[in-house]
Each structure stands twice: as C-alpha cells, then as structure tokens.
Amino acid sequence: MEKKHIVLIGMPGSGKSTLGLSLSKLMGIPFIDTDNFIVGKERKSITAIFSEYGEEAFREMEKHALREILGNEPSVIATGGGLPCFHDNMDLISAKSVSVYLKVNPLKLSEYLKNDKKRPLVKNKSCGELKQYIATLLEDRKCFYERADITIDAYSETPPQLAVNLFNIIINNHYKSIPHEN
Ligand code: S3P
Numbered sequence: 204m205e206k207k208h209i210v211l212i213g214m215p216g217s218g219k220s221t222l223g224l225s226l227s228k229l230m231g232i233p234f235i236d237t238d239n240f241i242v243g244k245e246r247k248s249i250t251a252i253f254s255e256y257g258e259e260a261f262r263e264m265e266k267h268a269l270r271e272i273l274g275n276e277p278s279v280i281a282t283g284g285g286l287p288c289f290h291d292n293m294d295l296i297s298a299k300s301v302s303v304y305l306k307v308n309p310l311k312l313s314e315y316l317k318n319d320k321k322r323p324l325v326k327n328k329s330c331g332e333l334k335q336y337i338a339t340l341l342e343d344r345k346c347f348y349e350r351a352d353i354t355i356d357a358y359s360e361t362p363p364q365l366a367v368n369l370f371n372i373i374i375n376n377h378y379k380s381i382p383h384e385n
Pocket residue numbers: 213214215216238249282283284285286322323324
C-alpha cells in the first residue's frame with residue numbers, strides 16, 4: 204500500500220489535533236502538530252512567538268515547518284488554522300498529501316472558543332467580537348480549506364468515531380494498493 208501524509212486543515216477549535224492523534228493510531232503512522240513542532244524548535248509558546256516576533260515571522264516558521272515535515276516519513280499532520288492560507292502552503296499540501304478539511308459551523312465554533320485563553324488570535328475578544336471575527340476569518344479562509352481532498356463535518360460525531368470514519372474513507376478511496384511483482 205502506498206503511504207502518503209494525511210494533512211488536517213480547518214479553523215482553530217475544529218478538533219484537528221484530537222482527531223489527528225486518533226487517526227494516526229489507526230493508520231499506524233506518527234502524529235505531528237505543526238504548532239507543537241514550531242514550539243519545540245523555538246522553545247517558546249505560540250503566544251510568545253506572536254508577541255515577540257509578530258505574525259509574519261510565525262507564518263515563515265510555519266512555511267519552513269511544513270516543508271520539513273512533508274519531507275520526512277508519512278505522518279498524520281494537524282496544521283495551525285492559518286497555515287494553508289499563507290505562502291504556497293496549500294499547493295504543497297495538495298501535491299504531497301491526502302488533505303482533510305474539518306468543517307465547522309461558525310456559531311458553534313465561537314461558542315467553543317469563547318473561553319479560550321491560549322490562542323493569540325481569539326483571546327481577549329468579547330462574545331460579539333468573537334462571533335464577527337470567526338465569521339470573517341472563515342469567509343477569508345474557506346477558499347483554501349475547500350481545496351482539500353476530503354471534507355468532514357467536524358462536530359457531527361465524537362473524535363474517535365470521526366477518526367474511524369475518516370480512516371475508512373482514506374483506506375477505501377485515497378490509498379492505492381500497489382500490485383506485488385513476483
Ligand atoms: C492560528 C491557529 C493556531 C496557531 C496560531 C494561529 C490561526 O492553531 O497556529 O495561533 O491563524 O488560525 P490552531 O488552529 O491549532 O488553534
């Protein structure tokens with residue numbers, strides 16, 4: 204069976220990391236979260252990277268992290284929410300992986316993110332500001348997300364159940380069996 208990377212994309216809070224970890228166990232390949240990969244390299248939190256170096260520098264770090272990860276062994280990769288929408292990252296993802304968009308309803312997502320204190324782009328926003336921010340951000344980003352090979356409704360089932368469904372879709376439709384040569 205030909206193995207490829209599986210790249211999960213979608214808004215912050217759509218569950219990429221939780222689903223990715225379950226899926227990697229089912230697939231028997233490593234799990235990598237691009238944010239954690241960058242935190243490990245920089246030895247700083249994402250919040251500290253944003254406040255000390257700014258968003259543009261973070262987007263450069265994401266670009267390099269993606270290239271490095273895709274150059275290594277096949278893995279399940281959970282990307283930061285903005286990663287597919289900067290540089291030519293989505294072209295690279297399409298060329299090198301089976302990509303999966305975790306689609307969420309923006310109102311449910313705002314509900315979920317309203318108590319989030321970790322994500323620099325959403326923290327310190329009132330409920331109303333957050334709803335508006337999420338709706339606008341999704342509108343700007345969806346043209347990138349919608350290029351994914353597979354789209355799933357991220358809040359429709361529990362993460363372990365979604366992982367099983369996704370595993371079956373990938374195995375049946377996106378992994379080619381290579382005939383054995385005798
Ligand atoms: C971001 C999402 C975050 C993280 C950074 C920027 C974004 O990742 O990469 O805070 O631009 O949407 P998650 O999607 O895992 O929250």
